[in-house]
Each structure stands twice: as C-alpha cells, then as structure tokens.
Amino acid sequence: MRPPAGGTPAPLHATAPVKRSPGQPSARRHRSETEGRLVLRSLRSRNLRRRGARTAHQTANAQPPTARTRATADRDRAADDRRQSRVDLRAAHLDDLTGVYTRGLGLLTLQHEIDRAHRSGEPFVLAFVDGLKQINDHKGHAAGDTLLQAVAAELRSKLRSYDPIVRVGGDEFVCAFSNTGLEAAAGRVREIQATIEENQVGSSISVGFAELCPGETLEDLTARGDAELYRFKPTT
Numbered sequence: 001m002r003p004p005a006g007g008t009p010a011p012l013h014a015t016a017p018v019k020r021s022p023g024q025p026s027a028r029r030h031r032s033e034t035e036g037r038l039v040l041r042s043l044r045s046r047n048l049r050r051r052g053a054r055t056a057h058q059t060a061n062a063q064p065p066t067a068r069t070r071a072t073a074d075r076d077r078a079a080d081d082r083r084q085s086r087v088d089l090r091a092a093h094l095d096d097l098t099g100v101y102t103r104g105l106g107l108l109t110l111q112h113e114i115d116r117a118h119r120s121g122e123p124f125v126l127a128f129v130d131g132l133k134q135i136n137d138h139k140g141h142a143a144g145d146t147l148l149q150a151v152a153a154e155l156r157s158k159l160r161s162y163d164p165i166v167r168v169g170g171d172e173f174v175c176a177f178s179n180t181g182l183e184a185a186a187g188r189v190r191e192i193q194a195t196i197e198e199n200q201v202g203s204s205i206s207v208g209f210a211e212l213c214p215g216e217t218l219e220d221l222t223a224r225g226d227a228e229l230y231r232f233k234p235t236t
Contacts, residue, residue, distance in 0.1 A: 086162055095167045097145060098152035106166030106174075111218050113164065113176050124212040125177040125185035128225040129155070129192075131206035132171035144171070147196075147203055154192045174225075182211040206230075 065073075086109075093105040101109060110126070117124035129151060135144045148171070155165050155175055165175040177185040189207050197204050208229030210221045 083162065086164075095152075098148055098167055100152050100155070100165040100167050100173065103166065103168050106164060106168065107218065109164045110166065110174065110176055113178055114212060114216075114218055114221070117178060117212055118214070120179075122179040123181045125180055125182050126210050126212075126221050126225050127175050127177065127185055127189045128208040128210075128229045129173040129175070129189070129205055130171060130208075130229055131204060135203055147200055150200055151192070151196055151205065154195055158188050158192050174222075182209060185209060 093102050094100065095102050100106070114124060132144060132147055132151065135147050148167075151173065152165065152167075155173065159165065159175060159177075163176055163178065165173060168174050175189075177188075186207075186209050189209070193205055193207055206229055208225045208227075208231075210225035210228065212221060
C-alpha cells in the first residue's frame with residue numbers, strides 16, 4: 001500500500017507508553033532492592049554459621065573444672081568475702097576517737113575469727129593492751145586521748161589489714177592474730193610497746209597474750225589474757 005500523498009507513514013507497530021502509578025518503583029529499582037535484601041540475608045546467615053562454629057569449638061575445648069580448681073575458686077571467694085565483710089564493718093562501726101572497732105561488733109568479729117581458727121586448726125592469738133588510764137589520771141583526758149590515738153595508729157601500722165583491733169574499754173584494746181603463733185604475735189606487740197614508750201615520753205602500756213587452745217571460747221581467751229595482763233600491769 002502506498003502512503004497518501006504528502007502524508008507521514010504510520011508506524012507498522014505502534015506501542016503505547018507504560019504508565020506507572022505514583023510511588024511505584026521502576027523494574028530496575030525493584031530488582032536492585034530485591035538483590036540487596038538477598039545479599040543481607042546471605043551475610044546474616046554466614047555470620048550465624050561462623051558464630052555457631054566458634055561456640056562449638058570453644059565448647060569442645062572447654063575443660064571441666066577439677067576438684068582442685070573448684071577448691072581454689074572457693075578459697076578465693078571466701079577471702080574476697082572476708083575482706084569485703086571487714087570493709088563494711090569498719091565503715092559502719094568504728095570508734096570515733098581511734099578508728100578501730102567498737103566493742104559490740106568488734107567482739108563479734110573476734111568470735112568469728114575464733115570459730116574459723118577452730119575449723120581450720122590454725123594458730124590464733126589475742127593480744128591485750130592496757131595501762132592507758134594512768135595517763136588520764138596524771139596528765140588529763142586530752143593527753144590520754146592523744147595516747148589512745150597513738151596506740152591505735154601503731155597497732156594498725158604493725159598489724160595486717162585483716163587483723164581485727166577492738167577498743168573494748170575506755171583504755172583497753174584487744175587485737176587478734178590469725179594463723180600466727182604466740183611468739184610472732186608477742187614480737188609485733190612488743191615492738192609497738194617500745195615505740196609508744198619511746199615516742200610518748202612518760203607513758204607506758206601493759207600487754208598480755210593468750211593463744212587459742214582446742215575447745216576454748218572468746219570468754220576463755222579473754223580471762224587468760226586479762227590474768228596475764230594484770231600480772232604485769234604496774235600497780236602505781
């Protein structure tokens with residue numbers, strides 16, 4: 001067929017333009033988003049497989065705890081508990097003047113240490129420090145307070161951080177030495193006694209000791225320590 005004269009030939013196959021509704025993504029964009037989701041899904045799956053393999057490897061190589069490692073862990077936890085218990089007690093129940101335990105909870109702490117010594121079979125010594133009242137009587141309470149603070153400071157500096165020191169009376173201290181024999185405990189306290197008498201001119205203190213025997217209580221130790229203390233205490 002010949003086109004009309006002077007006219008434009010019509011296309012053999014006329015195609016109407018594809019219309020997209022507003023907001024509808026193009027085919028290329030849709031394909032790109034689909035591929036992106038597939039890639040992310042593949043990465044997540046691979047990471048999960050790697051994590052599972054690593055966990056399985058660690059589980060396979062983990063060694064079951066032995067009785068020895070469990071015992072070591074138990075001792076470490078017990079030591080941590082004791083240290084934390086002492087920190088809490090010191091913070092809440094310290095003597096205002098000297099910074100050592102007050103009588104009430106101090107005696108309770110000593111009893112706990114005695115119970116532990118009986119269970120473990122370790123040596124345990126109580127040391128008694130007295131003789132400070134005469135300073136109050138002769139030099140006044142201010143001088144007496146100064147000496148009390150000096151004695152407490154010396155005890156803290158010479159004893160271990162976990163050795164309890166208790167102010168059981170106005171002028172008397174009791175301190176405990178766990179896992180320590182009588183000779184070693186006496187040597188430390190004698191050093192304190194010498195330092196006090198050297199630095200505090202005209203002052204002297206009395207000391208006594210009692211080593212724990214099987215079956216003894218805190219009252220038994222205190223009675224023996226007081227007896228030795230007053231045996232060497234000056235009468236003037």
